[in-house]
Amino acid sequence: MSILLGLKGLFARSARRICNLPRPKSGSTIEMAGDYASFAEAEKYCEGYDGKAIIDKVSQSTMAVLNGKAVYERDGFLFYEKAINYNLLMYLYQCYIEDGFLSVCDWGGSLGSTYLQHRGLLDRLNCQWHIVEQKHYVKFGREQIHLERLHFYESISDITEGYNVALFSSVLQYLEHAAEIVADVIKPKPDYVIIERTPVGAAHHIWIQTVHEPIYEASYAACIYTEEELRAMVEGSGYEMVDSWHSLVDGDDWIGDKRVSEYKSLVFKKR
Numbered sequence: 001m002s003i004l005l006g007l008k009g010l011f012a013r014s015a016r017r018i019c020n021l022p023r024p025k026s027g028s029t030i031e032m033a034g035d036y037a038s039f040a041e042a043e044k045y046c047e048g049y050d051g052k053a054i055i056d057k058v059s060q061s062t063m064a065v066l067n068g069k070a071v072y073e074r075d076g077f078l079f080y081e082k083a084i085n086y087n088l089l090m091y092l093y094q095c096y097i098e099d100g101f102l103s104v105c106d107w108g109g110s111l112g113s114t115y116l117q118h119r120g121l122l123d124r125l126n127c128q129w130h131i132v133e134q135k136h137y138v139k140f141g142r143e144q145i146h147l148e149r150l151h152f153y154e155s156i157s158d159i160t161e162g163y164n165v166a167l168f169s170s171v172l173q174y175l176e177h178a179a180e181i182v183a184d185v186i187k188p189k190p191d192y193v194i195i196e197r198t199p200v201g202a203a204h205h206i207w208i209q210t211v212h213e214p215i216y217e218a219s220y221a222a223c224i225y226t227e228e229e230l231r232a233m234v235e236g237s238g239y240e241m242v243d244s245w246h247s248l249v250d251g252d253d254w255i256g257d258k259r260v261s262e263y264k265s266l267v268f269k270k271r
Contacts (some may be wrong), residue, residue, distance in 0.1 A: 032222075032260070034207025039176035039221045046208050046219035057216040059140050062111040066145065072117035075110075075170075076216050087245050088196060089118060091267055093125070095164050095192050102127040103163040105156070107185050108171030109133065111141050112150050114196075123149065130159050132185075156185055163188070169196035170263075172230070173222045182233040193234050193268040197247045199224045199261035224261045231266070239268035 036042040047053075057076035064070045070078040096102040102125050106114060109131040115122060122129070131141065131152045141152035153159055166185050172178040172195060186193055201224040209222040231241055247263035 031210045032207050036206045042206050042208050042221035053216050054218050055136050058110055065116055074113055091192055096125045099164050104165045104167055105130050105163040106167045107132045114169055115150055132156055164191045166190045166193045172198050179233045186237055191270050193239055195230055195266045197263050200227050200264045201261035234268045238271050240271055241266055242269045243267040
């Protein structure tokens, strides 16, 4: 715990200015509609997360980052000024200090968005970053992205070395069977499980999320979880929640004038 307190002190000054900013409200770029009885019902009316427009935009943006034309990307949107997720980085460093290495299973991690955003700091560690993604992401990553520490897999079973962090960053809300996937990923008992940028509400809801430019044009089924549901996915496997925070980059979800969820991150440590 003393190491963690030291890391919190180290990052506090840099993070304070960011953390004091109000969280934004979702605007016209992202629209929500629902409720639906099931994922299957919602998916009848949307394109899905594996649409061509998404992978095309994300791959182009990722290559722009790798070619030095932007600092990082998120959901295919390019950013030109450095930004660091200090809360997440603090726990990655904590895990590295405890174990002497850092190996992250980033389930649904796109083409390495989180790793590339923090690459300058992560590469100082003995770090390996494993992305588990859809087939077309993996194909593009293996053919076009050649970085020593970044690896792409279609299945969790393809990762042959152990990992001490399981990361789910803005992904669980798009999975019909999220609890089953979480159970599979944390079966090897990584030291930390981190759920990042996930909508949390007072009740469980399923909606259609429609995204517009300048991100990309797409629509897909999405879910609001209660915090109790998210905690139950992890705590029953021998973990305890040790921290949580509100996302500093995601706007809360609104339908009309009603806020239906806020984006949160939860950190769990193996007991």
